[in-house]
Amino acid sequence: MKTILIIGIGTGNPEHLTLQAVAALNRVDVFFIMDKGEAKGGMIDLRKDICARFITAGRNYRFATAQSPHWDRHSGAYNAVIDGLNRDKQAIFEQMIADDMAEGETAGLLVWGDPSLYDSTIRIMADIAAAGRHAIAYEVIPGISSLHALTAQHRTTLNTVGQPVEITTGRRLAEGGFPAHTDSVFVMLDGDDTYRRFAGDDSLDIYWGAYIGSPDEILISGRLQDVAEQIAQTRAAARQAHGWIMDSYLLRRVRRT
Ligand SMILES: C[S@@+](CC[C@H](N)C(=O)[O-])C[C@H]1O[C@@H](n2cnc3c(N)ncnc32)[C@H](O)[C@@H]1O
Structure with missing residues (x-):
């Protein structure tokens, strides 16, 4: 049997690692890394830094890297x-399981x-286990999500009292x-500044963040009407400077008195 640990690592701050994640890192023989290209190379460096920082000195581990498929x-x-x-x-993962780990070993996947x-x-x-070509067991270790990192940095709550929340993508919004x-919508994976479509609605507040948890973190919040353009300009400039952007936001309908 081969064991795969799917370990949540938080959103860019090594201190997001939970004690459970640190214990899991220390069980891993080989870390599988999917390389998404040069612009996101910093995300691989962060994974390597996390291993260097949290794995007990003297413990042997290695990395197996594959190019991430592009669609x-x-x-x-x-x-x-x-x-x-x-x-x-x-x-690709099946190939790595076959080629890069021995029977009885543990692989780690460090998930954002x-x-x-x-x-x-x-x-x-789950699909690999069900397909039956490889005898694997897998475990999941939770991490701090962008959703929780964003609400904490803005010192706000995800939901209002007794109310539901919708978590969605820019496209679906x-x-x-x-x-x-x-009254609360958390939006991820939005490449199109979809919040701007709602800038005419004066009942909405927005809590926006990019690269949350990392040293490059940017936060903007306020009445959507007042800050939508500022967010759009900041976002475009940051994307240009870094070559990529990861941002998300919470839209909240508020009763103005
Ligand atoms: C493929 S999803 C992965 C989400 C991840 N599993 C999580 O728990 O946050 C990627 C999206 O998460 C959000 N995201 C991830 N990391 C972020 C960060 N550091 N700052 C802002 N948004 C982030 C962005 O909306 C991004 O488009």
């Missing part, structure tokens, strides 16, 4: 693109944020509008 997210229907991407990732939130690693490992059943 243009605009090249077809969104779900079909993600399914294709995940099939390719599954094939929390592995249960907009991440397919758990689904892929654009399609469906602000949902009627909640």
